[in-house]
Structures are given as structure tokens and as C-alpha cells.
Amino acid sequence: MTTPSIATHLEPVAPLDQRLTIPMQSLMTHVLRKANDASSLQIMVVGAARGVGNSFVTRQLAAELGMAFSSVLVVEVTDHQASPAPVASPAPAARGQVAMRMSMSHPACLELFGAGGESQRMKEFQQWLERFSLVLWDVPPPTVTPVALVMTKQVPDFILVAQSERTRRQVAQHVGGQIEHSGGRLMGVVLNRSVNHIPDWAYRLL
Numbered sequence: 001m002t003t004p005s006i007a008t009h010l011e012p013v014a015p016l017d018q019r020l021t022i023p024m025q026s027l028m029t030h031v032l033r034k035a036n037d038a039s040s041l042q043i044m045v046v047g048a049a050r051g052v053g054n055s056f057v058t059r060q061l062a063a064e065l066g067m068a069f070s071s072v073l074v075v076e077v078t079d080h081q082a083s084p085a086p087v088a089s090p091a092p093a094a095r096g097q098v099a100m101r102m103s104m105s106h107p108a109c110l111e112l113f114g115a116g117g118e119s120q121r122m123k124e125f126q127q128w129l130e131r132f133s134l135v136l137w138d139v140p141p142p143t144v145t146p147v148a149l150v151m152t153k154q155v156p157d158f159i160l161v162a163q164s165e166r167t168r169r170q171v172a173q174h175v176g177g178q179i180e181h182s183g184g185r186l187m188g189v190v191l192n193r194s195v196n197h198i199p200d201w202a203y204r205l206l
Contacts, residue, residue: 013062013074013099027159027188031061032068034157034187035134042135043187044158046148046179048172049141052163053192058138059101061159065134066099073132074101077109077139077147106145113150126154142178152183160189 035041045061047054055076062072112122129135137155139148148158158179162172176186 010073010100010102013059013066013072013101027061027190028064028068030187031065031134035069040130040133040135042129042137042155042157044137044139044148044151044155044179044184046139046158046160046175047141048160048162048167048175050144052161052167054140054161055138057161057190057192058136059099062099062101062134062136065136069133070098071132072099072134072136073129074099074136074138076101076103077137077145078103078105079140106140106147109147110145110150113147113154141175143175148179148184149182152179156183156185157187158184159187162189162191164191 031041031043045054045058058074058076062074066072112119112125137151139145139151139158142148152158160172160176160179172189176189180186
């Protein structure tokens with residue numbers, strides 16, 4: 001059986017999109033408060049279902065938090081098998097670029113976290129991750145892969161992403177409950193693609 005590969009090729013995270021800045025302010029405060037208690041912090045960002053914009057929200061969190069953290073890494077857990085690559089030192093970020101991202105396949109992530117963090121490969125990878133002050137894991141919902149449930153022992157803190165007027169409350173509660181039952185700690189919920197039914201200027205008068 002071939003050991004799943006881990007890609008350590010880093011790419012810059014897209015620039016900040018202002019649409020999510022205000023809705024995520026309270027969540028940002030929670031993350032920053034938690035960061036005061038640790039030299040490095042890892043958080044899962046889990047979609048309540050496919051297609052809720054989980055990757056967009058994760059990258060926006062990284063871009064926003066990059067202003068407060070010295071270095072941020074987004075690990076995107078994908079359906080695709082990553083190209084073989086050793087666990088190596090991160091490539092230096094471009095000048096002024098503190099938020100970077102990489103990809104990891106479902107099998108590679110399950111192989112790493114499935115051993116409970118005791119494998120030598122996992123210890124090496126954790127040491128690699130510690131080079132970043134914040135690591136955000138972009139993880140599919142448990143209905144797609146058990147990655148989020150397996151990761152909770154090492155990365156208990158998670159943010160749930162739902163889509164406005166599409167994600168049913170019962171579905172979001174079920175997914176969040178599954179992760180919490182496995183040992184996860186819900187930090188907050190991001191409602192993506194929210195729709196304003198009255199003009200923006202009217203909201204400012206409320």
C-alpha cells in the first residue's frame with residue numbers, strides 16, 4: 001500500500017474581499033483572543049455541505065488574519081491526490097505576503113491524523129506547521145469525508161460555514177453536532193453569500 005503523498009508547494013492566498021469583513025469581525029476577535037494563549041494556532045474551517053463557499057471563506061479568513069499574525073497557512077483538503085513531495089521547509093513568502101496556501105488529499109490527511117499524531121511522519125509535519133503562527137484547515141463536511149471527525153484530537157477548534165438561504169438549519173446543526181461529538185469545539189458560524197433584502201444604506205440606519 002502506497003503512503004499518501006503530501007504536497008508542500010505553497011501559493012499566495014488571494015487578496016481580501018471586503019464583502020465578508022464586517023460579518024466576520026466578532027469571529028476574528030474570538031480567534032485573536034484564543035491566539036493569545038498559544039504560540040501557534042490551528043483551526044478547521046468546515047462546510048456544512050458541499051458548495052457553501054468553504055474555500056472562499058477560509059481564504060478570506062487567512063487574508064484578514066494575515067494582518068494580525070506573522071504568517072498564515074491555509075491547508076486545502078481536496079478530492080484530488082496531491083503530487084508526491086517530501087515534508088520540507090516552507091518556501092519563503094513574497095515580500096509583504098504572509099498568507100499562503102497548499103493542498104492535501106483526503107487520503108493523505110486521514111493517513112496523517114488517523115494514527116492519533118503518534119507516527120513519525122505526523123510529528124515531522126506538525127513541526128513543519130509550527131513555522132506558521134496560524135494554520136487554517138479547509139475541510140469538507142463529514143458527509144463527504146471523515147477527515148474533520150478524525151482531526152479533532154489534534155485540531156479541536158473549528159468554524160462552520162453555511163450558505164445564506166440555502167443551508168438548512170437542521171443540516172448545519174447535524175454537521176456541527178457530529179464534529180463536537182468527536183471532540184471538536186465550535187468557535188463560530190460564518191453565513192456566506194448573505195442576501196440584503198433592503199438597500200445597504202437602510203441597514204446603516206438600523
